[in-house]
Amino acid sequence: MTHGSESYCNSCGTRAEYVVITVSLPLPAEQFNRYFCPVCSLIVELPQAVEGRFVLQLDDNQTDLFGNPSWFRSQLATEVKRFARPDRAYALTEIPRMQIHCPDDESPMEPWIDYPSPRLLHCRKCRRRSVPMGGASWISGSVIAPW
Numbered sequence: 821m822t823h824g825s826e827s828y829c830n831s832c833g834t835r836a837e838y839v840v841i842t843v844s845l846p847l848p849a850e851q852f853n854r855y856f857c858p859v860c861s862l863i864v865e866l867p868q869a870v871e872g873r874f875v876l877q878l879d880d881n882q883t884d885l886f887g888n889p890s891w892f893r894s895q896l897a898t899e900v901k902r903f904a905r906p907d908r909a910y911a912l913t914e915i916p917r918m919q920i921h922c923p924d925d926e927s928p929m930e931p932w933i934d935y936p937s938p939r940l941l942h943c944r945k946c947r948r949r950s951v952p953m954g955g956a957s958w959i960s961g962s963v964i965a966p967w
């Protein structure tokens with residue numbers, strides 16, 4: 821399947837399609853903390869603050885869009901629920917920045933806020949961080965992923 825968008829590596833010139841996947845939890849929020857793995861083109865998006873009752877109701881067993889169990893999202897939910905306050909169901913629960921490891925290559929994910937500009941991905945061929953993200957396709961929401 822092609823989306824008609826390709827990116828070029830600035831180091832070796834290899835042309836390839838890159839898809840940036842955003843994984844999140846079913847939590848309504850206005851502002852998010854984002855984490856990024858430039859090797860796997862993966863973004864994790866967690867609320868900065870969310871109404872307490874949504875955190876309290878968050879299921880420990882998260883799934884993807886088609887109901888397939890997702891250990892990674894379940895682990896994120898468990899992390900977020902550590903900040904739940906049963907006595908403050910209608911107040912905002914703040915979710916601080918945390919250390920998240922990429923579910924694919926297990927490297928520590930970078931805080932998106934500190935991300936170097938221009939935003940670059942790792943090239944699949946030469947492994948250098950030389951692929952501008954501009955041409956990448958983006959998938960977000962309850963995306964289907966192996967983890």
Ligand SMILES: [Zn+2]
Nearest residue numbers: 857860922925
């Ligand atoms: Zn990764």
Ligand SMILES: [Zn+2]
Nearest residue numbers: 829832943946
């Ligand atoms: Zn390259």
